[in-house]
Amino acid sequence: MEVLIVEDEPEIAKLIRQTLEKENFSCSTAANGLKALKIFQQQQPDVIILDLMLPGLDGLEVCTRIRQQAYTKDPYILMLTARGEEIDRVIGLSTGADDYLVKPFSPRELVARVRALLRRSLRHGGQNSQVYQTKHFTLDLDQHTATRQLDSKSSETLDLTTLEFNLLATFLSYPNRVWSRTQLIDKLWGNDFFGDERVVDTHIRRLRKKIEPDAANPTFIKTVVGVGYKFED
Numbered sequence: 062m063e064v065l066i067v068e069d070e071p072e073i074a075k076l077i078r079q080t081l082e083k084e085n086f087s088c089s090t091a092a093n094g095l096k097a098l099k100i101f102q103q104q105q106p107d108v109i110i111l112d113l114m115l116p117g118l119d120g121l122e123v124c125t126r127i128r129q130q131a132y133t134k135d136p137y138i139l140m141l142t143a144r145g146e147e148i149d150r151v152i153g154l155s156t157g158a159d160d161y162l163v164k165p166f167s168p169r170e171l172v173a174r175v176r177a178l179l180r181r182s183l184r185h186g187g188q189n190s191q192v193y194q195t196k197h198f199t200l201d202l203d204q205h206t207a208t209r210q211l212d213s214k215s216s217e218t219l220d221l222t223t224l225e226f227n228l229l230a231t232f233l234s235y236p237n238r239v240w241s242r243t244q245l246i247d248k249l250w251g252n253d254f255f256g257d258e259r260v261v262d263t264h265i266r267r268l269r270k271k272i273e274p275d276a277a278n279p280t281f282i283k284t285v286v287g288v289g290y291k292f293e294d
Contacts (some may be wrong), residue, residue, distance in 0.1 A: 062179060063106040066090045067097040067123065068141065069115050073164075077110060080168040081175065094118025098126060106136055108175055111158070113142035121156050128157035128267070135222035137178035141166075157263060160256040174255050193233035195294035197281070198272070200230050209272060224249065225268045232282065232292030241289040265290060 064081055068074040069092045078088045089104060091097035094115050101109065109127070113120040124138055140158040160174055193200040197210045207219040207226055221229065231240070231248050240248075242258040269276040283291050 062086055062108065063104060064088045064175065065097065065100055065104065065106040065109045065136075067092075067094070067109060067115065067120070068112045069093060070112075073112075076168070077171065080171060084172055084176075086175070092116075094120070094123040097123055101127060101136075108137045108139065108178055110139050110141060110171075110175070113140055124156045124158055135224075139174055139178060157267070159260060177250075177255055193230060195233060195236060197294050198229070198233060200226070200233055202230065219271055221268070221271060224264060225271065228264055228268055229272070232290075236292055236294060239285050239288050239291045244289070 064086045066074055066077050066081075066088055068077065068090070071092075074090050074092070078090060081088050089100055089106065091100050094117050097109075097111070097115075098118075100106075111120045111123060115123070118126075120140055120142075124140065127136070127138070137160075138158045139160045139162060141162050141164060143164040159178055162171065162174055191202045193202070199208045199210075200206070205226065207221050207229060208216045209219055210216045227249055228245070231245065242261040245261050246254050246258055265282060266276070269279050269282055273279045273281060281292055281294055283293055285291055
């Protein structure tokens with residue numbers, strides 16, 4: 062697995078690299094945001110360990126730019142910061158980070174977080190059907206394809222990340238069911254989850270942008286105030 066370490070403090074970057082290479086990860090490093098984006102475009106890593114405070118482009122801007130572009134891989138992003146205030150965690154997650162780790166951290170915790178990100182997958186719980194279909198959507202679990210019916214004669218293939226596909230599959234497997242953040246985390250990540258449960262909100266927003274006619278006024282993924290989310294079609 063390829064890991065890109067974006068950290069401007071040489072000793073910390075060295076520690077992270079040595080720690081991960083001992084666990085058989087292949088690592089590249091960048092000391093600033095522009096170099097990180099260049100390396101990412103060339104190598105397409107599986108995981109990016111991204112420091113929040115960087116010279117030039119900061120970690121938030123780097124994260125935002127990566128999430129705005131269409132690449133072959135949609136990497137997991139673990140954001141690092143020396144600050145532990147809640148607002149920083151919220152901002153980091155809102156830009157598309159998958160997890161958040163506050164400095165100082167132990168090498169063991171870092172490895173655990175990276176492995177947890179790489180193990181994230183949908184646990185279908187023994188569903189017999191390999192195709193979920195509603196009025197507007199068809200998901201083929203075997204082929205890992207998702208389509209949306211635009212009208213009676215045309216449809217479009219949805220370009221979803223693995224996590225977005227799994228999130229939509231969860232909704233389609235139980236239409237009209239209300240899911241809390243905790244339930245979605247358990248369904249999608251299980252015991253592998255570390256971090257703030259509001260990461261669910263981030264992925265809901267990203268999925269809405271891809272499947273809703275108007276993401277600001279969702280037709281399919283509805284917010285149930287004080288409870289969570291449900292899918293209607």
